[in-house]
Amino acid sequence: MALLEVEDLWVSFAAEGGVVEAVRGASFTLERGETLAIVGESGSGKSVTALSILQLLPYPKAWHPRGSIRFDGRELMGRDDRELRAIRGRRIGMIFQEPMTSLNPLHTVERQIGEVLLVHRGMGRAEARARALELLRLVQIPDPESRLGAYPHQLSGGQRQRVMIAMALANEPDILIADEPTTALDVTIQAQILKLLKDLQARLGMAILLITHDLTIVRRFADKVAVMTEGRLVEQGPVARIFERPQHPYTRHLLAAEPKGEPQPANPAAPVVMAARDLKVHFPIQRGLLKRTVGWVKAVDGISLDVRAGQTVGVVGESGSGKTTLGLALLRLLPSRGEIRFEGRPIQGLGWKELRPLRREMQVVFQDPYGSLSPRLSVGQIVAEGLELHRIGKNAAERRRLVAAILEEVGLDPAIQDRYPHEFSGGQRQRISIARAMVLHPRLVVLDEPTSALDMSVQAQIVDLLRDLQRRHGLAYLFISHDLRVIRAMSHEVIVMRAGEVVERGPTEAIFERPRHPYTQALMAAALRIEAVESELVAG
Incomplete structure (x- = not known):
């Protein structure tokens, strides 16, 4: 029996004008000590699949029409919060994609790591502090003693990501769900973090479900890979077979895609x-x-x-x-x-x-696309906010046309103006952030x-x-x-x-x-x- 068995998983979201099927019949297994990578473009359903395992979807706006998720032989679908709390953070840990949003801005690093230990392992304050310090050293935070008292906004994006990894590993879980764990890290630290996760996996026998868009990481780190697009798993199998003999056209498309070319030469005499x-x-x-x-x-x-x-x-x-x-x-x-x-x-x-x-x-596109977008404003309101502030556009109808034009320019459907940030993947939210900056020229x-x-x-x-x-x-x-x-x-x-x-x-x-x-x-x-x-x- 596999440690994790996902069978015919469907996920639906309520949206303007109907229902969006975010995941459509996904099935896969994860064995003890194994690493499974789920790859695919932004919006393909990777993160939604991961959140479903711990039943962290925003109910009742999201639900499972059908499917089964079994962990260590126990069905997780339909479990109450008390039963799920015994699993979340203790037996299944998760590194979220956006650390600034996931960390509490009002609590220090020490308190946030310590809370995981206090809740799940009943440690005293002194013991929890010592363990938190040990974890910060483990994930290679520089000067860990001084960082214990730091707040999330005082850390860099990469440091916040490492704090999230420390929290997820605090209780040495059976499964670690890593949603883009190295997104914010430079190339040298990426290698260190991946080696750290591999070493811990070997020592603890921990299984890892890796959600990533970085195919290099998948090749170096995973045992199996599942390729996802438009909510469906279109191909899966051992890493060597998928990368050497991809069968599905979408898999071949992913393997060939990367930023190329160079910018047009700049004028050295430009102002x-x-x-x-x-x-x-x-x-x-x-x-x-x-x-x-x-x-x-x-x-x-x-x-x-x-x-x-x-x-x-x-x-x-x-x-x-x-x-x-x-x-x-x-x-x-x-x-x-x-x-x-x-x-x-x-x-x-x-x-x-x-x-x-x-x-x-002077405009800026921030690193964290979700933390910089107001969850209470629609996409149209977010992009149009600068237009209104600087009095660009004669009326609301004209501003809406300007917003539609810039959304289309960054590769988004202008019809999304009335939807909200939480309805989009991380990559789609980043494009919204770019549109907000560029609309002001x-x-x-x-x-x-x-x-x-x-x-x-x-x-x-x-x-x-x-x-x-x-x-x-x-x-x-x-x-x-x-x-x-x-x-x-x-x-x-x-x-x-x-x-x-x-x-x-x-x-x-x-x-x-x-x-x-x-x-x-x-x-x-x-x-x-x-x-x-x-x-x-x-x-x-």
Whole structure:
């Protein structure tokens, strides 16, 4: 008997105008100590299938018309909350796709990890603190003692993801459901996290259900793979067989898809849209009852840069290196020291009212597409919010037409305007975030991991879209990413960050072909290993 047996699983969602069948007759098994990867494009039903196992769907808006989910011989369908609580987090752990949304913003890291241990293992406070510290070391959080007292907003995207992994592993579950566990991590940390999960799996005999769009991870990490599209499992079997002899056309399409090409050459004489000189963002380290400042975290430490019209400056580095902090500081969304100029105008000392007219010209696409979208607003309201604020469009009907046009431009059906964010996959929500920024026709866009939640084929579409928008409108991009393939396809110039400082910068070709700094060389070596595996997949 398999540890997990899913048979003829259907999932329906209530939506405007009828019912959406998100999962259609999915069947698969997961054995003890085995890793099964479910792959497919955004919206294919991967995450909904994973949530169904723990009965975490938003009832009554979602339901199972039929199907069976058996864990260790016990049927989970129809179990009450008391029975499910004994399984959730203890025997089946889950790493969610969006850590910022899944972590409580009001609780420290120590309290959130400790709560799992207190509820399921009855540990005392001191024992739970020691175990939390051990788990943070296990997932390689830097300076774990100081991070115990940190709140989620004080961590980078990658660090938040590692906290989620620590929470999921706290009780050494029988099954770990990992929904895009390395989405927010750079290439070097990805390898460390996957090795960590593999080591724990071997030690604990833990089964892993991996939800991912990264086919390289599947090849290196999984035993079996199931390919999903439009709610159906169209092909499944051992990894070697699926990748070497794919039978279904959709599987072959996934294997061949990846961001390619390069941006149109930038004009070196184009005007500078955004400039910074000796920019610094230092966060205080406070301890004790009186919260005295005992030191500083130098998130950004003396960085200078120029971003010209029609140019993309890529920013790469490990999680926690200061990439996102740099982007937010340039937009004056974080306090900083140093000089910031937008289209030649100093903006460092401007107040909120003075900055407001410039906000239309400076837009951002955040890393977490769900946390940045209001769950109480429809898609149309979210995208139109900037239009209303800046008084663009004569009336509501005209603004609705503008929203429909930009949704279509980013590859979404304009008819979705009256639906809400929770009805969409992570990749679809990221496209909504891009539409919200682009509808204002800005001069500068800070793109913070805009493709991290997207599968390979959609990544390629978004990269092509962003390049096309830049070419037609002369947009300046600050492109933050840990995915070096996307950086290479998008950027004219690359800045490599480590511990708040720039360790190397230069034209994209020079950085990738002739890196000088040892840290840059390590990043490129990791990327080359990934490319070698992917070349093998395509050749197979």
